[in-house]
Amino acid sequence: MDFRGVPKYQDAAIKFNFPSKKAGAFSLFGMGGLSSITEEDSYQREISLRGGRTYDATVDNVFDLNNHLYTAGINHVFPFNKNTFLETTVAYSSSGIKENETENRFGSILNAGGISMGDSTTGKFKTYETNFMNSSLITCVKLSSKLNAKNKIEVGIKNIYNQNDYYEEFINSNTSKELFTSID
Numbered sequence: 377m378d379f380r381g382v383p384k385y386q387d388a389a390i391k392f393n394f395p396s397k398k399a400g401a402f403s404l405f406g407m408g409g410l411s412s413i414t415e416e417d418s419y420q421r422e423i424s425l426r427g428g429r430t431y432d433a434t435v436d437n438v439f440d441l442n443n444h445l446y447t448a449g450i451n452h453v454f455p456f457n458k459n460t461f462l463e464t465t466v467a468y469s470s471s472g473i474k475e476n477e478t479e480n481r482f483g484s485i486l487n488a489g490g491i492s493m494g495d496s497t498t499g500k501f502k503t504y505e506t507n508f509m510n511s512s513l514i515t516c517v518k519l520s521s522k523l524n525a526k527n528k529i530e531v532g533i534k535n536i537y538n539q540n541d542y543y544e545e546f547i548n549s550n551t552s553k554e555l556f557t558s559i560d
């Protein structure tokens with residue numbers, strides 16, 4: 377995909393271990409990232425208005441795309457002996473995409489005969505917006521026991537609670553009210 381913008385991004389990851397002699401080993405972990413890109417475009421457009429008038433416009437279009445991803449959690453490993461241990465993990469994860477598109481139109485309003493009635497601008501207005509977010513809460517408990525060099529037994533339970541939110545809005549500027557403000 378070819379964008380006319382420069383991507384911006386950053387990420388980070390952490391892990392802290394807290395071993396203990398009697399309570400097992402605890403660890404906190406997390407990772408995350410952000411990215412964004414803005415694309416700007418300009419083009420000519422003719423828009424029909426009421427009364428046979430037209431709006432001959434230069435359209436400045438700006439498209440913003442933002443993404444995020446992060447996960448954070450805690451892990452606990454409790455050894456019962458050298459071959460058997462209990463591992464518990466609780467983590468939260470989220471990822472999302474947000475897109476916005478705006479337009480700003482500058483141009484001339486022409487009467488039915490094609491004669492300019494004056495300059496006009498719409499000002500900046502939103503033409504498209506979407507926001508998608510996925511969040512998960514994950515819990516996992518596992519008991520592991522090594523029987524010999526080739527065999528082990530693992531039993532456990534994992535629960536994942538997912539929540540998805542999606543919002544999308546299109547604004548049809550051709551059928552909207554006359555958004556034009558004369559500048560004469």
